[in-house]
Amino acid sequence: MTSHQINPFHVAQRQFDQAAEMLNLPDDIRAILRVPQRELTVNFPVQMDDGTTQVFTGYRVQHNLSRGPVKGGIRYHPSVDIDEVRALAMWMTWKCALVNIPYGGAKGGVIVDPKQLSIGELERLTRRFATEISILLGPEKDIPAPDVGTNAQVMAWIMDTISMHRGYTVPAVITGKPVNVGGSLGRVEATGRGVMLMVREMARKLDWSLEGLRIVVQGFGNVGSTAAYLLHQLGCKIIGVADASGGYYCAHGLDIPAMRAYTDRQSFHLLEGYQAPGVERISGSELLELECDVLIPAALENQITGNNAERIRAKLIVEGANGPTTPDADAILGERGIIIVPDILANAGGVIVSYFEWVQGLQEFFWDEQDINEKLERIIVGAFDQVYAMATQRQIPLRLAAYLLAVQRVADANTTRGVYP
Structure with missing residues (x-):
């Protein structure tokens, strides 16, 4: 599922450089943050x-x-x-x-x-x-x-x-632990839940109904399967999913609870061998290019590139994986009017709840799952609102707006602390 021809660090640096240029960051701060x-x-x-x-x-x-x-x-x-x-x-x-x-x-x-x-x-x-x-x-x-x-x-x-x-x-040295040794309730579902919330918020902005919204999910691991399941619960129609075993497509909508139950029974939690009436097997590349309302790349980086961006037929992309879209693809998709909710926002649910787990581990005081999910929603939706407002105000893509906010905060922290001699 990954492209080895594209260096992800060069992609990350290009994204940073674009934000740094718009922010007019001093050269010394750029040099520090670039590596x-x-x-x-x-x-x-x-x-x-x-x-x-x-x-x-x-x-x-x-x-x-x-x-x-x-x-x-x-x-x-x-x-x-x-x-x-x-x-x-x-x-x-x-x-x-x-x-x-x-x-x-x-x-x-x-x-x-x-x-x-x-x-x-x-x-x-x-x-x-x-x-x-x-x-x-x-x-x-x-x-x-x-x-x-x-x-x-x-x-x-x-x-x-x-x-x-x-x-x-x-316990606070690591997060994502089992609950019985200090893990947080809601952590396993957190990244996928954040992706679901970003689909929901963008649907509201675009005046789309969630009922029957056609969604394709690349990746059916923890992030992809959770996002697919939560969106299925909201009434969305998940028409395609893929994992390392290949793609699975059904125009009328896949039975996501059944697919999750199937992977839970497999040694490596793959869909290999899954069959159901009306489900077609397709390749991973074909899955990315399905006509749909929302595409959620939730596998690895460099999935949507300059080579296939012209063939992407989603109206909205919500990045569940880190770095699934290259800068060349960003430019092509932008010209075609396809909206992208960037990875540093869309999949931040995991690190938000990891932060909650760390705090709980340090204090030995734990919240219930409802508290965790409410806190997660408040933080990630608040960040979305800030990104959307900046993108609208400056007439720029959501990714660039997200980078401007994030890079400025890190640059300000570095400036305030100074350079240790």
């Missing part, structure tokens, strides 16, 4: 079940710490590389600033296909990687979370590993 502050590469051995030892490569990148400790997920995927992690860390900085929570951006990753590991190998890899990057981690320094290829169990292993090093339990 990560810290980068750690680790090569670490893991003993496999057959007794052999394999060496894996992992990264932890901290982009900017001016607004607080850094926050960002850990990704396990074969395509992970340092530039991808740099880009994701930068996007996290802007995301946290846009929704105005006191974090900078970070990201981590290991070059591995977790589906090829046993549960024991996955645990040993996770604990060794956590140990290697532990010099950076801490509730007051760097707080990881789940991302592609990782989940609540992986987060629990990381939390336990750091706690063993410290000699006491440190």
Whole structure:
């Protein structure tokens, strides 16, 4: 599902440069914000079940710490590389600033296909990687979370590993944990719920009815399946979804609860083998180009590019993934009148509820799920209103408006703190 020809860090820098130019940022601030502050590469051995030892490569990148400790997920995927992690860390900085929570951006990753590991190998890899990057981690320094290829169990292993090093339990060192070890209610659904809220808010602005709204979702993992399910509950018609096994299309609408139940029964939560009356199998590229009202790319970066942007037939794109649309595609889609709710806004629900989990872990005081969802909605809808107002006022795309708000906040923090000699 990803394009290896496009460097995601170069995409992230181009997006930043455009905002920096419009904001007239001083050259010294541009130089600081254009690159990560810290980068750690680790090569670490893991003993496999057959007794052999394999060496894996992992990264932890901290982009900017001016607004607080850094926050960002850990990704396990074969395509992970340092530039991808740099880009994701930068996007996290802007995301946290846009929704105005006191974090900078970070990201981590290991070059591995977790589906090829046993549960024991996955645990040993996770604990060794956590140990290697532990010099950076801490509730007051760097707080990881789940991302592609990782989940609540992986987060629990990381939390336990750091706690063993410290000699006491440190629940706030990581978010996205299981609830029984200090995780937050509502965290699993948070990113998908945020995507749903952005579809709802844009539908209101465009005077669209949610009933029967035709939606295509690329990616049926945690984010995509949750967004699809919540939108299905609102009366939307999910006509297409895709995951690593391919695309699934039904003009009359897919049975999303049945598809979620199917993936829950599978070892790797894939739709592989799913069949139902009226459901057609299509390719991932065909799915992106289906005629629909809303397209939600919720897989990996670089999915909508200059090569396929002319063939996108959605009226609205709400980015559930990080960096799914390249700048070249942005320009083409803009000329065609297709509206994009950008990733740093649309998928910010996860980091918002991660912030709630961190606060709860520090205080050992927990909110119920209704409180969490209400707080999430208030913050992300408030950020949407600010972005929409700026876009309307300045007659610019939503992405650029979001970047202007976020980059200015980070630049102001850096300016206020100054440069340490």
